[in-house]
Amino acid sequence: MALATRTGGHMCRVHPGEFACRALVVDLADEWVLHCEATAVRDPRRSASAVRSFAAFADTWLAGHRIAPETVRLAGTDVDLTEVVFAWEHELRGAHPPPSKRGYELASSLLALIGQRAQREGDVPAKLTARAAAPPLFGKPPEGPPLDEFTQAERLALRDAARADIRALERRLEAGRDALARGCDPVVGGWASEVNLVWAVHAGVLDTAVLRAHLPTSPRHWPAQLRQIAGKSVRRAPQELLAGLGAMLFPREVDLQPFRVLLLLAMDECTPEELHDLRLADVEFTDRGVRLRQTKHRAARTRRRLHTSPAGPDGPEVFQGEGRWDVPGLMRRLVAVTEPVRRTYPATAEWLWVAVEPDGIGCARVAGRRAGFVLSGRRFTDWISRPRDGEDRGLDVSFPHDVRRLRKTAKITKAVVLGGAVADLAGDDHHVEVFRRHYAHGTTAHVLAGRAVTGAQQKVFASLTRPVFADDAAVEELTDPQVASALGLTAGTAKEMREGQLDMGLVNCRDPYDSPHAPADGRVCHVAPAMCMLCRNAVVFPEHLPRLVLLADHIEQMRNRLTPPQWQAVWGRQAATLAQLFDECASWMPEARHEARGGRAWLDLPLGMRTEYDQ
Template sequence: MDPGKYACRGLAAELADEWVLYCKALALRSPNRSAGAVRSFAAYTDSWLAEQAGAPERKLVRLNGGTVDLTEIIFAWEHDLRGTYPPPSKVGYELVTNLLALIAQRHARTGDLPARLAARAQAPPLFGKPADGPRLDEFSQAERLALRNAARRDIRILEARLAEGQELLRAGRDPRQGGWESVPNLVWAAHSTMLDTAHLRDHLPGSPGRWPAEILEVAAGAPVRLAPQALLGGLAAKVFPREIDLQPFRVLLLLAMSECTPEELLDLTLDDVEFTDGGVRLSQTKHRAGRVRRRLHTSPTPADDSGGNHVFAGEGRWDVPGLLRRLITITDPVRHAYPAAGEWLWAVVEPAGQGRARVAGRRCHFVLDGRRFTDWISQPREGTPALQITRPHDVRRLRKTAKISRVVALGGAVADLAGDDHHVEVFRRHYAHGTTAHVLAGRAVTSAQRKVFASLTRPVFADDAAVEDLGEAAVAEALGLDVATAQAMEEGRLDMGLVNCRDPYASPHTERGQVCHVAPAMCMLCRNAVVFPSHLPRLVLLAEHIERMRDRLPPPQWQAVWGRQAAALAQLFDECAEWMPKARRAAEEGQARLDLPLGMRTEYHR
């Protein structure tokens, strides 16, 4: 930052010094909002002073000792940011909090700030932090498979293109001796890092229309003005990967590694990748947490190390070790040709500069237009339909998809699913809200409820053979009855008017020791109910009565009063299907009579 660019250069210099100290104190290794806050506030202070104060006073703007009250400027700046970054943007809020943090640091360090400015630094921003937008959901199973298949197809195409480029490279030679209108020679020049657009303009015909057909094909039909740069990029792409070419590796690795964030994956260097006989061990650095984790990803079979150096073997597998070997094989020429690219795992070569552009090697960032995740999804692919992927095309959804796949595979409680990768609360807030996780949780809860309700409300059915031998101890025990109760049922002493009851004094609907007073209204929802085949005609009449109630009651009321009994009857009739034709005939012929209390026929009609 150059404070001399601002009229309030003294204030800008003081804030910049605090920014440097702040970064050192927190050991920040990446850009942050503090720098933007200093620049934004210094620029606004210039415009504010131009309207409110004279030129002599402009030089007296300081954190301490100035003639202008910075508190007023801060308030005005906050209002301006509110209009520039309206909700749901958090940029304005973050700029203000970072500026106040720098001022508070200065006061804590020196204690020489005016009381009003120090108090403002300790107070919260004028506007609260905007609420988070809609949470990102995982990709559906169909989308996950589409992304996986497209990524695999693109990797095969990339490897074939680079193999073809190597053949061109072996056939080419220095174009200064072999000629400039040969694609192999131009590929040789691009690989040797000597080629730039100035050479192409000087040695190729001035009009791209007069270029040889094979050279025009490499330029991919770019406009005349951009043809040299497009040709340069196409030649380099024959032997080096572009940034968009590495997106498929990123997609497949994030889908395969649920414990790796996109930032950790992008920050990997060759030193962080250690191949073993059983797979690959990654050293993942999570800067926000200040922590380094080492993860072992195994292969289905041990890698072949007979050559003595299997790091660049380029195995054609789709697991994590195989993908990393293929990625290293593809990016290794970049590191050899351009040492400035360092030892980054994600290294590419692309044209850089305007006018006299030349290719340069650098690390990937996947943030520039044409190179992002959404650009890879939207790019046309020959012979295949366009990918139909729901928006937003956010790479973080890949990680959530991998997390949810782990949920589906492992199941269990949130504490088990969080593992050692997250705190339980972090997993619950950021990953457990996925649609698939909610569906699975709902199914688990519903299944558990059904089992509980079935154990509490399921009547016992005794077929004809069981009824004939009801007095025998083995049959009674199989039905969950003692011999005395079974004999009483056989004699009809426990018939409650609809079905039998094994213990009228132990109803789940009344206090224990009191006779059940809800029979027969709740008999089909009672675990004490025992149904004989002779009861089925009555139950058929009850089912018809319930259906008549459906026509008389509003749907919510019918569901509350009769819904569970109707479901219980339907389940019982399905289980007793072989007895139902006879029971329905008996009900139609009037061989059975349904005696219901008056309240069951009239009370619910009102």
């Protein structure tokens, strides 16, 4: 007798009769069924694999120790199962070395089942109970580097490919409905007609055995339409034909991947698990959107989210949901393309993500099931790698092809738009530390943070190194204490500057004896005027602007004499400071340039400065 459980749409069985220690397997399988039902696990196959793996090992271990396996039970005292568990864990460590998590997951699952039996019945030996309460023999492998988000180009490529695939799916299903309307029973209309085979698939009477019985043995003798549906495969032609006929009427699992991509990019507050676990009852359409009831099993929390869609420019407020790429529109289109599956296969009626795939090996037929997106050919990476129309390869998207990166992309996009503190970005979807650890590390976030820090530093540095400009009004009232204080001058310094005693040949200097570019030894600045444009002591009057125009021309001439790295190192910062100063003094610049070009101003650079900087 097989023990089975169905959780989250997955049917899983354990057959005790396949093992010599069947009594032990019955005990463990009973606990497995109770555990799955009590905790509502999404996928019971992990615990079932632990039971099968341990049972297979126990058969070998008991036989090697000449112990009758049929007498061993969890509640028995004749055999110390603790030793068997330890030996099994050692084998798991060798079979699944780090960084694989498989061994740790199997050991944790089995210990949980034994511990559950010990608490529920209290008949498990004390030594085995203590072992079940302890952690596995080896720890969980450390997590790898955190996933990064997709780049902007990758996000757009994924979005465009998903939209194109959804359009193609809707066209394909529409053509399939038309073929179904024109088809009839192949017994009456013939087995060589494509539309009749579509009718047979929809009626549930077609399988690979029927195809082999009514079609020529060699696919080369099939009608051209059937060969086109089956593709180039010869050995598996009946299976491929059956799958192709089913795909004309129902979506396949890989056909639903574009909906996952677009919805996860649009809903940053929804995890892939929450989206996958949606039932049809969790989706409620309103006048202008859709309300989703999202259940997060890890947090034991259920949330309801309303996603609205703006009304058309002159359309009604009631949202029809056709042709829209927002969340309500995508949900309506998803429900529409999966509705034939729920209608034809009532066992899938409660689930949102349902598809049809061939079921069986020797005699396969199409069957509706809940989409799992985990089997080969149906995963996210399979959809990305699938060749597109007119191309021999899939999308150019960086690895790993992990669907969780879609949500991270949406999260980082939201962070870029909103900005603000980490607490604001985390919102009600995460704790601050969770957001900081799992989302704030993204490349885009780091780049933006770096730009923000760099911008702030540049502003600070600019305020410390830029010259101060005093316009005509300020120069006229320079001896006024308030004006002098605004320019950072004392009354005596302002008077000396007004009289021209602090002119350094290029600009004024508020303190020639306290240069930031020279040692603080009380001596007069020896780098003026070479570094005046990078000095916080510099004060520019309107009368100095013609000289600065000539300096800017001189710096531009140096581009032809110096290599680019050398010019940037010697003159680059000064050229940037001059450009910024000229922008701020735009109203004075026409007259200043006229004086400079007319020969009424001159640039007197020391010989040492020309020798040092211009060669």
